[in-house]
Structures are given as C-alpha cells and as structure tokens.
Amino acid sequence: MKVKDVPQDKGMIGDHGTEVCYAVDDDGRYKIASSLGWEPKNIANEQAWDIINRDIADAIQGIRTGKLSPLAYHMTKNLMDEGLLANYSGFYRWRVKRHLRADVFNKLKPAFLKRYADIFEISIEELETVPDLEIKGDKNI
C-alpha cells in the first residue's frame, strides 16, 4: 500500500480521530500514515452490529410475548451471553438461564436484581424496563 492510497473512509471511528496504517512512500520507504478508516472494515464492523441489533430486537420480541425477562434485553444490549453474565454476576450459568425466564425473574429478590443492575451500571427500575425499540434494519441479514 502506498501512502497516497491509504484510505480515508469515515465510518466506525467516527469523530474519534484517526488510526495508524503502515504504507510506503514514493521511494519505497515505510512510513506511518493516519487513516480515517476503510470501507471494507466499516462494512465488516456494521455487519457485527447488525447482528447484535437483531439479537436485541429478538430479545425484546421475546419479552413482549412474556417468555423472556427484561434481563435478556440488558444482557444482549451489553453484548453478553449467559456464560459471560454468569462470570460477572457470580451466579451459576444455569441460574442466569433461569433468570432469563419472565416468571422466575418477576420473583427475584431485590438483592439479586441489584447485582444485575450494578453490572450494567443502571438502577433496578431501569433493569425492569425495556424500551420500545423499533426493529431496525433488514431482519434477514
């Protein structure tokens, strides 16, 4: 890659500055060049977030039908799965799994709710609410 070909496609970095690329100058010497981003990277990153957003939408759907608890939403929104949430909360995985059920979650002690709320850095009230998210994007990605 030549310095003059270093892509400047704004995207995932947004307004957070630039990143470093290695590229050669006209004399073939390697230089450090800054880049605002590169379209293929932006696309791959978007793809990852599309999946996450779809999972969040699925979780909300599950909560609306009364099957899943709000914990499912917060877990997904924080990019966690049952295993990781078990690591953070100190609960066994099977217990986290149970807490994802609406009927079990509704009977949880405040102390348990607090434990989850603290992980997500929110209040217990916030833990119990799920926003009305519009389902964004193509559901068949």
Place this chain on the structure above:
Amino acid sequence: MRIEFEHKQSAHCESGVTSNLLYHYGLDITESMAFGIGAGLFFGYIPFIKLNKIPLTTFRCSVGGIFKRVSKSLKISVKEKRFRNQQKAMSELDSLLEQNIPVGCQTGAFWLPYFPEAFRFHFNMHNLIVVGKEGDTYFISDPVFPDIVTCSAFNLCKARFAKGTLAPKGRTYILEHVPESPDLVIPVRKGIKAVCNAMLKAPIPIIGVKGIRYLAGKLEKWPEKLGDEMALLYLGQVVRMQEEIGTGGGGFRFMYAAFLQQAASVLEDDNYLELSERLTQIGDKWRLFAVSGARNCKKRARKRDSFPGMAQMLRECADLEEQLFKDLRDIVV
C-alpha cells in the same frame, strides 16, 4: 500527578505499548521493530476456539507474546503481576505511579469509556499504559489513540477485571531494568527465525501457511455447509480480524514489511529490502481479499468475489508467503 511520558500512536496495542514503554526508558525501538523482534507475525485458523460463536482467525502471535519476546531478547527485566483483590490492584497501581513508574495494564475493551462505541466489544487482550492520576481520573497512554486519554478509577478497575475469555485479572507489568544500548542484531535474527518457523514448520495444519490453505478449503464450503447467512458472518469475522483489530493493514503484513526494511539496516543486508517489497505486495493481496469479503457482506459481490474465488485468493497468499518465508529463512541463518 502525571509522569512525563511521550505518547506515540501505534497501529497495534501490544507492540505499541512495548515501544512506548521502552522509549520512556531511553530505548528507541519503533513499533514495527518491536513487532519484528517480538515475532508478532502469524497465521492461525482455530476451529476449536470460538469468538462470538465463530472460529478464531488470527494474524498475530498469542497475547503477551510480543512483549515477552522483546523483553527477553533485549534482556529487559520485567515485573509482572496479577491480582485477586480489585482494591489492592488499584492501590498498588497508585503507589507505582507515585514512584513515577509508568504501568502497563492488560484490560478489556468493553468498559473503557473513551473507546468509540463501534469498537466496544468484550475483547480482553487490550494493552495500555497508565501514566498519571489526578483525583479520581487516570491518565492513560493508549497506543491506538492519537493522544493521552482519561478514564475514571471505576471504569479502569472494571476494565482491568473484565471477565470472560482470557480475562486480564488486573495484570500489570513494569520495566525494572532496561539496558542502555543493546545490540539488535541477534534479537532481530531470532525474531525472524521464530516467525519463519511458525509460518512454515507448524506441527498442526491450522497454523502458518498450511493454516491459510486450511482456511481456504473451509471457506470454499461455508455457503453449502452453513447456509448463506452464516457463511457471510464467518467471512465478516475473518475480515474483521485481518483489518479491524489494530493491524496496521493487511493482517500485520505491512507492519512486518516495515520491520524487514529496518532489519536490512540493522543486519546490513539489502536482500531484506527486496523481501520487504514482496511482503508489501502480499499485504496488498490480503487487502483485495478483504475488499471481496466486504462486497459479499454488503451483497454487492461481483463474479470474482465468489467463495471459491476468495479461496483461490487465499491460496495465492499462502503460496507467496511460503516462498517468502523460505527465502527469509535462507538468508537469516
């Protein structure tokens, strides 16, 4: 209190931390030099390690490997520590800072508030250097950012004790003794040999050039085996690992090519310049692979972007790299 610390932005966190820490102690080792001596270049497609439920593709050696190899080769003594108690981990950090010692930390990326939203994944292999504290705020030289950043004690502690795969467990490392002007010839040779071995002589066929061919074979069959949707997810993850995770472009190939140019002057041998040029071309090929992959993910694939077509591109990369590392091995002796 803030340590006077020269922060240089780097492409990759671990090689960047290594370079910046050494510079602080008077050793001018650039990021690419650290990457080369640390034998950072690698390839692996590891089906039994999953990242986001998708097999891991990696273009660099194991976490911590670069730093470890550089400090060993240059005879730098390092003090490394992991913690169980979070409070203790933070107070020990503070007392080191008070002694004017910059502290390298392994952290997770998810809890660092200064990270752009789009990068905040549960990724526990991030490295940064804490260089000061005022009140509740830490000053951090995070090598992938242009300037010194700040972070609250609460968030830094959370990041140092992130959970999940390769949890950092509060790991810190400081340099205790750095030799004044070490000879680079042997470290450079050793680093090159290690990379040649990893790329050519791996005992299992999922690593090195064999690993690239293995990925090519798998990739070809993804659409029929996994269905179109999953195939694109797998593909997207390869592209992300190649380009997104601070590689300096082309899955670290450009950074290593920069190192080979430096090796030419350290070893006083112009043959390395030619090899560097060849590696740059290989890096360009990897970039083309990423372009094809992204077109697929965006559903804008052209004819040559088909899965067999991309597998063919990978095989070309593998062939070229095989020849390159053989030639490199022959001249480094």
